[in-house]
């Protein structure tokens with residue numbers, strides 16, 4: 001049988017982030033003897049899977065051919081892989097330039113942030129698997145896609161597995177700064193990682209953020225190793241500058257994230273007065289923030 005996998009997030013200008021669902025489908029179909037092709041124009045595929053991860057990638061959805069089985073959070077929040085496929089080792093050969101393994105050790109989240117699709121897509125937090133299930137032993141790096149690892153009942157097991165194998169880890173979806181404790185900081189400070197990613201999306205958790213950052217810094221983790229996503233433009237929130245200033249006072253890196261609605265639309269730009277202070281972090285991130293708050297042209 002000929003199987004066509006369509007990664008709709010791949011464009012001529014975008015270096016693709018590997019699509020985990022398609023890698024698992026590839027592994028499954030190859031295991032049962034099928035021929036698998038990724039984004040290859042086939043006249044007669046027996047089965048077509050089309051997947052799009054990013055909700056803002058609206059134009060990609062128009063490329064889905066009739067009869068394709070669709071999935072990915074950019075298209076269908078409820079689509080799930082069959083358990084036989086979900087728990088298979090991903091076929092990393094589908095993306096030959098990828099030199100890391102990726103997967104989830106937990107799914108879901110304990111929070112209900114109104115801008116986030118995770119609560120609807122994955123529900124309440126639950127353990128999912130151990131790294132062995134998706135770690136290709138040729139890789140020394142792992143990208144974890146857990147949405148709120150520190151809230152997961154199995155977070156200790158995951159950290160212990162990563163430390164035992166001395167793997168470099170990217171907590172790709174960010175860790176919850178509100179859940180940082182002396183115990184998990186003890187794991188985090190031993191972890192091989194270029195950056196520890198967090199988010200500061202809502203000014204109402206300023207005091208928890210300050211406590212979390214203090215615990216990390218007091219443990220000897222350098223401020224420049226801390227990286228914060230900063231949501232800009234959700235609803236009528238006008239605290240982005242204040243949040244950036246608070247983070248700036250700790251000398252941590254910030255990455256502004258423009259809120260996009262489910263139809264992919266960006267928020268309207270509102271001109272916000274930004275004080276002329278010295279902003280830390282890569283210039284491109286600071287310029288992105290200034291563009292989002294209307295201080296630089298798009």
Ligand code: SF4
Nearest residue numbers: 109111113116118147
């Ligand atoms: S904490 Fe993160 S994953 Fe959980 S609902 Fe909020 S934004 Fe989504």
